[in-house]
Ligand SMILES: C[C@@](CO)(OP(=O)(O)O)[C@H](O)COP(=O)(O)OP(=O)(O)OC[C@H]1O[C@@H](n2ccc(N)nc2=O)[C@H](O)[C@@H]1O
């Protein structure tokens with residue numbers, strides 16, 4: 001079985017308070033985009049895991065795809081599998097690639113071995129892997145609250161917009177980014193801001209991580225400004241960075257040029 005775990009963008013990200021479990025409460029719109037890895041899972045005589053494409057840091061044994069397999073195996077008799085991950089999505093980018101890989105592994109194992117788990121049950125497994133992971137089970141635009149793993153429906157349709165995502169090669173760990181942030185009560189609930197016309201977002205839809213990380217990584221505000229100068233209706237860093245994206249009306253004609261080592265994706269939302 002072959003599938004294509006996709007990235008997410010955060011449209012606004014408000015870190016509102018620190019929790020007693022060490023995590024932070026947040027408000028963010030999670031929006032899926034079609035920039036993808038490829039994940040193959042095949043029944044096998046013994047368990048194995050291989051990767052290709054971008055090198056994935058860390059011990060392969062701690063890869064989130066294997067964490068997903070082991071988690072399901074605690075409650076279900078899973079036969080051995082061979083998993084192959086072809087890594088395209090940059091890591092430490094705020095695109096949620098690792099969480100997406102794990103959520104797709106849960107969904108694929110559920111289908112392959114006919115476990116008949118519901119989306120709610122799969123989300124409960126995903127929450128044990130990471131805060132972002134549950135979003136990728138249903139993979140639809142939502143307003144995420146609490147730890148980023150509780151979802152409210154949102155009426156937001158950006159189809160017709162073209163998105164450009166730029167990763168400047170700076171790996172920012174999520175824990176480091178949260179460590180640099182001072183939570184604050186939002187001036188306006190994120191859901192209210194998202195209801196307004198996109199032309200108001202530039203001044204009203206904020207990612208709180210920008211304030212903490214832009215002074216440290218000066219290329220990030222420059223990239224954001226470049227996207228606005230190229231005609232973006234809205235531009236922002238996604239998640240805890242370092243990827244920055246711009247949303248353009250229609251198939252905008254723009255000739256953005258970035259340094260060769262940057263990873264860039266352009267596609268329709
Ligand atoms: C910032 C966000 C926004 O979508 O995404 P990324 O930029 O990582 O993609 C998420 O909150 C990242 O979620 P995720 O990457 O799954 O984080 P986890 O593995 O659960 O946690 C990694 C570390 O981040 C911190 N953390 C994470 C989530 C949260 N709500 N509060 C936190 O304080 C904790 O220090 C935790 O130990």
Ligand SMILES: Nc1ncnc2c1ncn2[C@@H]1O[C@H](COP(=O)(O)OP(=O)(O)O)[C@@H](O)[C@H]1O
Nearest residue numbers: 058063064091092093094095096097098099101
């Ligand atoms: N399948 C995986 N794909 C990517 N990263 C993984 C995976 N499994 C574990 N990781 C670890 O998670 C880290 C964060 O990756 P990722 O989730 O893509 O970034 P982000 O948290 O910025 O969205 C990586 O640097 C790597 O150490």
